[in-house]
Amino acid sequence: MTTATPNHEKAIARLRDLLGDRLATGPSIRDLHGRDAAYATPHLPDAVAFPDSTEEVAAIMRICSEHRCPVVPFGIGSSLEGHVVPLKGGISVDTSRMNRVLAVNDRDLDAVVQPGVTRTQLNAELRATGLMFTVDPGADATIGGMAATRASGTNAVRYGTMRENVMALTVVLADGRVIRTGSRARKSSAGYDLTHLFVGSEGTLGIITELTVRLHGSPERIMAATCAFDTVEDAVDTVILAIQSGLPMARIELLDEMQMRGMNIFNPDLDLPEKPHLFLEFHGTEAGVEEQVATFGDIAGEFGVSGFRSASRTEDRTRLWEARHNAYFAAKALRPGCSAVLTDCCVPISALAECIARTKVLIAESGLVAPLVGHVGDGNFHLAILIDPDDPDDMARAKTLAGAVNMIALELGGTVTGEHGVGSGKTAYMRAEHGEGWDLMAQIKRSIDPLNIMNPGKVVEV
Structure with a gap:
């Protein structure tokens, strides 16, 4: 629970003049924005803002900067390490109303979107183009949130994470300045790579209000498969050899024997042996996929694979990956x-x-x-x-x-x-991983957000 300070109250009053009923202070809305999908202790924001545009986000940040009021960007709340929990109260900026696909440049394989667009929404818009947005963290997260947390998921082994799939950004800084990073060009040697400074910054440096993302062509053929092994080591060794052999795997997921027990309880129709499993997906041409599957089968055979099952029908593949995405439940x-x-x-x-x-x-x-x-x-x-x-x-x-x-x-x-x-949730381990590099991260944070109002208490200590 948080209690608004006098400065926060002044900021809220000015934000209400700006946003009207798009500034919410009711307990249920605040509670929804005071937690994420994991085990972090909830903390309520003092208010929740629902901006419509980059200009409104900039105005929000100017007001909050003037009153030293903390701001926490909020996408859909599916993060897992307390990212969106407002530890110091303040304003939760919910970007769900900024949910338009602004442009699809099919010839250049990119799209420009607002941060509240979800990955499934974008792929629905792309259906007629033969293109797809490939980053799939499981949850139907917003693309702005996925960039802020540098999300990846089941397709990353072939198509990369958000790091590889974000080309340019519009970002509102703590003082309300609006910057644009990167471009739609496929490469650049012009200065510091600011785009990828903000990808993974978890809302501690600014609020992402527009993204240019990379798209990929939909494959001619997709085949999913499952297979079992006696040990986790056998499954992992199969994957290592498959990758070393140059197989262009689209998805390679490991589930241990305990997870498979839960899968069968939760999905009674799945009926797979309670042994370590790989869930796989192959993309390519008709002939290419057949060759990939055959090669993988030969490799897996060296490590005692059993129960190899394939699925090429869309409904069967969907069922398989829905089961994987429901692994938590x-x-x-x-x-x-x-x-x-x-x-x-x-x-x-x-x-x-x-x-x-x-x-x-x-x-x-x-x-x-x-x-x-x-x-x-x-x-x-x-x-x-x-x-x-x-x-x-x-x-x-x-x-x-x-x-x-x-x-x-x-x-x-x-x-x-x-x-x-x-x-x-993981700040306690940052020193062990990064050493003095963590101090440099804090220095960057202080230079961009000297008042420490952007998602304070996350990623770095300042």
Whole structure:
């Protein structure tokens, strides 16, 4: 719970003059904007603003800067490390009304969108063009939020993350200045790469109000598949050899035996053996996909693959990936009534099997249930550590486990988060990962936001 300070109240009064009924102070709206999809402790904003344009966002920031009122950008609230939780109160700026696709440049394979456009909304608009926006974090997140958190997902192994798919931005800074970074050109050597400074900045440097994103051609043929292995190591070794062999895999997802148990409980029709699985997708021409599948089958055969099932019909593929995207709910089916502490890390692919093996030892020692899923094509995996929400000991053990996994990832040359981001949940590990580089991040933050009003308490310490 937060109580507005006199300065915050002055800012709210001026914002009400600017926005009218698009400034909300009701408890239910504030509560919705005081939490995200994970375990972070909620904090209420003092008010929620719903701007319509870059100009209104700039006006909001000028007012908040004058009154030193904190501002937290809000997309759809699907982040997992407390990114959108307003730790210092202030104004939550909800960009959901800024949801127009401004241009689709099909010949240049790019689109210009406002930040409130969701990935499924953009792909629906692209359907007639034969193009697709490929970043798929699972949740139907806003593209502005995905850029702010440098999201990735199941397609990243082939098509890249938001880092590779954002070409240009319009950003409103803490003092209300509007800057434009990058361009629609495919490359540039002109100055600092400001676009990618803001991609992944989690709202601590400015509010993204327009994006130019890269598009890709829809493949002629898509085939999905599942296959089982006796051990996680066999599954990971299959992936490593497939990538080293140059197979252009579109998706390679690992689900361990505990996750598969939850999948079968949550999706009774799935009926897959409770063994480590890979969920796969192949894109290309008719002949190319057939060749990819055959080559992958040969590689997997060297590691004892079993139960290889393929699906080329759209409805069958959709069913398979819906099951994967519902992995969080499937995990919770293993312990009805539970909550989950979610964490992720990422390591070089060659270290992935060791990282997972050591993680599984830690899980066993903790006495907790923690099913594992991973985007193994790029060395990233996630744990859903199941806890009793009313048991402080469960929470303490879960956080200890998550922290230990983070340190293993760093020891193996990796990062404490490949997807979830830092928010407030992983700031404790930033010094260990970045050393003096973390101090430089704070210096950049102070130079752009000297009053520390942009999402304070996240990513860096200032």
